Amino acid sequence: xxxxxxxxxxxxxxxxxxxxxxxxxxxxxxxxxxxxxxxxxxxxxxxxxxxxxxxxxxxxxxxxxxxxxxxxxxxxxxxxxxxxxxxxxxxxxxxxxxxxxxxxxxxxxxxxxxxxxxxxxxxxxxxxxxxxxxxxxxxxxxxxxxxxxxxxxxxxxxxxxxxxxxxxxxxxxxxxxxxxxxxxxxxxxxxxxxxxxxxxxxxxxxxxxxxxxxxxxxxxxxxxxxxxxxxxxxxxxxxxxxxxxxxxxxxxxxxxxxxxxxxxxxxxxxxxxxxxxxxxxxxxxxxxxxxxxxxxxxxxxxxxxxxxxxxxxxxxxxxxxxxxxxxxxxxxxxxxxxxxxxxxxxxxxxxxxxxxxxxxxxxxxxxxxxxxxxxxxxxxxxxxxxxxxxxxxxxxxxxxxxxxxxxxxxxxxxxxxxxxxxxxxxxxxxxxxxxxxxxxxxxxxxxxxxxxxxxxxxxxx
Amino acid sequence: xxxxxxxxxxxxxxxxxxxxxxxxxxxxxxxxxxxxxxxxxxxxxxxxxxxxxxxxxxxxxxxxxxxxxxxxxxxxxxxxxxxxxxxxxxxxxxxxxxxxxxxxxxxxxxxxxxxxxxxxxxxxxxxxxxxxxxxxxxxxxxxxxxxxxxxxxxxxxxxxxxxxxxxxxxxxxxxxxxxxxxxxxxxxxxxxxxxxxxxxxxxxxxxxxxxxxxxxxxxxxxxxxxxxxxxxxxxxxxxxxxxxxxxxxxxxxxxxxxxxxxxxxxxxxxxxxxxxxxxxxxxxxxxxxxxxxxxxxxxxxxxxxxxxxxxxxxxxxxxxxxxxxxxxxxxxxxxxxxxxxxxxxxxxxxxxxxxxxxxxxxxxxxxxxxxxxxxxxxxxxxxxxxxxxxxxxxxx
Numbered sequence: 001x002x003x004x005x006x007x008x009x010x011x012x013x014x015x016x017x018x019x020x021x022x023x024x025x026x027x028x029x030x031x032x033x034x035x036x037x038x039x040x041x042x043x044x045x046x047x048x049x050x051x052x053x054x055x056x057x058x059x060x061x062x063x064x065x066x067x068x069x070x071x072x073x074x075x076x077x078x079x080x081x082x083x084x085x086x087x088x089x090x091x092x093x094x095x096x097x098x099x100x101x102x103x104x105x106x107x108x109x110x111x112x113x114x115x116x117x118x119x120x121x122x123x124x125x126x127x128x129x130x131x132x133x134x135x136x137x138x139x140x141x142x143x144x145x146x147x148x149x150x151x152x153x154x155x156x157x158x159x160x161x162x163x164x165x166x167x168x169x170x171x172x173x174x175x176x177x178x179x180x181x182x183x184x185x186x187x188x189x190x191x192x193x194x195x196x197x198x199x200x201x202x203x204x205x206x207x208x209x210x211x212x213x214x215x216x217x218x219x220x221x222x223x224x225x226x227x228x229x230x231x232x233x234x235x236x237x238x239x240x241x242x243x244x245x246x247x248x249x250x251x252x253x254x255x256x257x258x259x260x261x262x263x264x265x266x267x268x269x270x271x272x273x274x275x276x277x278x279x280x281x282x283x284x285x286x287x288x289x290x291x292x293x294x295x296x297x298x299x300x301x302x303x304x305x306x307x308x309x310x311x312x313x314x315x316x317x318x319x320x321x322x323x324x325x326x327x328x329x330x331x332x333x334x335x336x337x338x339x340x341x342x343x344x345x346x347x348x349x350x351x352x353x354x355x356x357x358x359x360x361x362x363x364x365x366x367x368x369x370x371x372x373x374x375x376x377x378x379x380x381x382x383x384x385x386x387x388x389x390x391x392x393x394x395x396x397x398x399x400x401x402x403x404x405x406x407x408x409x410x411x412x413x414x415x416x417x418x419x420x421x422x423x424x425x426x427x428x429x430x431x432x433x434x435x436x437x438x439x440x441x442x443x444x445x446x447x448x449x450x451x452x453x454x455x456x457x458x459x460x461x
Numbered sequence: 462x463x464x465x466x467x468x469x470x471x472x473x474x475x476x477x478x479x480x481x482x483x484x485x486x487x488x489x490x491x492x493x494x495x496x497x498x499x500x501x502x503x504x505x506x507x508x509x510x511x512x513x514x515x516x517x518x519x520x521x522x523x524x525x526x527x528x529x530x531x532x533x534x535x536x537x538x539x540x541x542x543x544x545x546x547x548x549x550x551x552x553x554x555x556x557x558x559x560x561x562x563x564x565x566x567x568x569x570x571x572x573x574x575x576x577x578x579x580x581x582x583x584x585x586x587x588x589x590x591x592x593x594x595x596x597x598x599x600x601x602x603x604x605x606x607x608x609x610x611x612x613x614x615x616x617x618x619x620x621x622x623x624x625x626x627x628x629x630x631x632x633x634x635x636x637x638x639x640x641x642x643x644x645x646x647x648x649x650x651x652x653x654x655x656x657x658x659x660x661x662x663x664x665x666x667x668x669x670x671x672x673x674x675x676x677x678x679x680x681x682x683x684x685x686x687x688x689x690x691x692x693x694x695x696x697x698x699x700x701x702x703x704x705x706x707x708x709x710x711x712x713x714x715x716x717x718x719x720x721x722x723x724x725x726x727x728x729x730x731x732x733x734x735x736x737x738x739x740x741x742x743x744x745x746x747x748x749x750x751x752x753x754x755x756x757x758x759x760x761x762x763x764x765x766x767x768x769x770x771x772x773x774x775x776x777x778x779x780x781x782x783x784x785x786x787x788x789x790x791x792x793x794x795x796x797x798x799x800x801x802x803x804x805x806x807x808x809x810x811x812x813x814x815x816x817x818x819x820x821x822x823x824x825x826x827x828x829x830x831x832x833x834x835x836x837x838x839x840x841x842x843x844x845x846x847x848x849x850x851x852x853x854x855x856x857x
Binding site: 003005006018022026030052053054055056057058069070072073074120133137138139141142143144145146147148149150152153154155156157158159160161162163164165166180181182183184185186187188191192193195196197198199200202203204205206207209210215216217218219220222223224225226227228229230231232233234235236237238239240241242243244247248250251252253256257258260265267268269270271273277330333334335336337338339340341342343344345346349350351353354356371372374375376377378379380381382383385433437440443444445446447448449450451452453454455 | 463464465466467468485489508509510512513514522523525526527573591592594595596597600601602603605606607608609610611612613614615616617618619620622623624625626627628629631634635636638639640641642643645646647648649650652654656658659660661662663664665666667668669670671672673674675676677678679680681682683684685686687688689690697699706708710712713738741744764765768769771772773774775776777778779780781782783784787788789791792794803806807808809810811812813814815816
């Protein structure tokens with residue numbers, strides 16, 4: 001414990017959904033005490049506690065608000081304090097807690113954060129050297145600042161679709177860049193905001209130690225998103241080019257693509273950077289004569305004749321298993337990878353050997369058993385960084401924070417319970433409607449499922 | 462922005478991941494010295510597109526974007542003399558970030574053992590596709606392989622077609638920003654321990670940590686989340702409007718009536734669509750109505766009208782749209798950068814802004830070896846004769 005980078009730091013996490021809660025989870029992994037400000041009023045509860053799911057074996061269970069898988073991932077290692085921020089009492093406890101904390105995370109729209117007195121000007125009176133991250137769709141200034149946002153709508157808005165789309169058949173038997181934008185998906189923008197916020201927080205903490213100064217980070221997801229596509233934007237600034245959609249192809253490398261393997265939705269990717277890798281690819285395909293085929297002799301020939309080249313490669317990949325193809329390519333030093341799904345990733349020899357995933361036992365064996373948590377993409381050699389435990393049950397730290405930390409009497413806590421400022425059971429809501437997996441597959445929400453899974457964490461087939 | 466004022470960073474390797482990491486540190490005020498091989502320079506210098514479509518090493522747009530606010534020197538770190546000079550630079554550095562392969566790092570003495578011998582307080586950051594251990598450690602991989610292996614690619618694109626690659630080498634950007642956080646975690650810890658440490662970043666694993674839904678879907682239910690359905694309600698998907706694509710959404714706190722009223726088609730107000738379950742049930746029909754309704758709208762008026770009604774629509778914008786965006790303009794997002802070879806242009810700025818500390822581009826991306834004199838003679842005290850000698854020997 002002695003070498004947790006953020007040991008002794010306290011974080012008040014007012015945020016909801018994906019991006020900022022995940023920031024808080026990582027701060028907990030780094031050793032900070034992270035207190036999630038929850039509510040037991042169903043209308044205001046973090047939606048990842050309820051509708052986002054998923055639930056073990058698709059069964060929400062009685063205390064479903066403590067059991068959702070994505071919520072667990074995003075809130076592992078935190079404590080939970082419920083506070084009704086519409087009440088004076090709730091706000092007073094919150095400000096008292098902030099006055100003894102180092103970092104506050106919030107993702108209210110600017111209008112709401114000012115109305116609740118959670119803007120930086122107000123909060124720094126409670127804690128002068130506070131580090132506050134305000135994550136919003138569009139930031140605290142500018143004509144769109146009042147707009148709400150969600151990642152899957154923001155992603156094309158900040159320009160990813162300008163650079164992403166399928167190739168379509170064009171004239172001259174060529175494939176041409178598409179006019180139709182596509183999406184990276186998976187709430188991509190949330191993660192850009194999450195990683196950017198983490199970097200800002202660690203940098204702000206560093207300065208605070210040296211200078212005593214706090215920092216307000218005005219993190220606009222829209223603007224942050226644009227900044228990850230800057231090299232593409234410069235193509236407009238310098239050359240007037242608005243889009244560049246190349247499917248799975250590359251601006252200058254060929255072959256470069258995603259090719260079908262036998263089996264359902266099974267694919268490999270490969271790319272060739274130079275003549276040496278081209279010869280290696282031909283060897284891996286057991287077609288050494290191809291290496292001297294004049295159509296593909298040098299990078300420019302290969303670039304010109306990509307349609308034919310992709311056809312030949314697809315023929316080869318279609319005739320062998322994903323495992324065989326990737327093994328042959330890697331053995332010959334050609335950049336290649338299987339397009340893994342989550343089950344493959346979870347049980348992959350490379351990543352599991354490196355402990356990308358961390359196994360966490362839940363305290364009550366009846367609840368969730370032992371579950372697999374996503375760790376981090378980085379390791380520090382001399383620091384204790386790890387998932388500290390499961391996500392908190394709703395309000396589990398009410399007494400700890402209110403009595404031990406803020407010194408409230410038991411009478412006062414009882415009154416807060418009676419007045420519904422705090423609570424430990426979700427009130428006013430019903431269990432999220434569960435759509436059977438069979439129907440989810442029909443609707444395309446999932447690609448497929450394992451009927452005999454049983455929540456064991458092990459793939460059946 | 463001076464969060465990292467006084468922090469000294471060395472950057473080695475090139476292309477995208479390590480340079481993006483170092484650029485983020487530089488944007489927050491760190492001093493970054495970028496070390497390039499003499500002659501060829503950073504491989505990104507050969508990457509297109511180029512300013513004016515002129516494939517000149519000082520005109521690569523990825524390079525120009527990724528290397529603002531840095532000093533640039535050339536040094537052949539594979540030569541004995543070059544390694545000696547690097548060692549002196551490492552002695553004075555707080556962070557070294559590099560993205561060379563594990564074998565190359567070891568051979569050059571740039572692995573942690575080698576670096577910490579020069580400076581036990583250095584935070585040594587290595588960014589590789591697969592990390593520094595495991596069976597795939599030495600496998601070559603580009604952005605598309607990283608994206609595929611992480612399982613992100615499996616979810617990108619349409620469910621009835623092949624998976625679709627991300628845009629503009631995003632894997633390396635994600636690895637770069639994660640590396641910056643990890644480096645700062647180590648540097649923060651050093652304030653208390655005085656010791657440096659090794660920071661190991663795997664691009665595959667950085668991307669894999671985006672799977673906060675797909676991984677629990679399998680772990681909790683045995684279900685594989687796939688790519689987005691082609692059929693369905695059409696909400697949260699790119700849908701055609703009159704002048705491009707928009708993303709209508711029912712998310713947010715507004716009732717369905719607000720969505721139906723905005724799009725403006727009378728049939729959308731039908732009570733079958735009032736509930737989420739109803740919209741799923743009648744998804745096909747709803748999608749047809751949506752297409753009809755959206756065809757009456759241009760992107761931007763619809764987007765702005767949705768925002769004003771507290772809905773959370775999106776729209777597909779291209780690079781020109783973004784340069785034309787009144788919101789980004791009012792937030793001073795674009796910054797004029799004058800470059801001696803590529804000429805002056807407006808550059809996209811920075812995401813996480815700090816109150817009262819405007820984002821600044823203090824200098825454009827360095828020309829190859831531009832700051833050799835400043836660093837070698839100014840910082841390390843090499844004489845003019847020594848500089849000439851290094852130049853003649855091809856070390857700088």
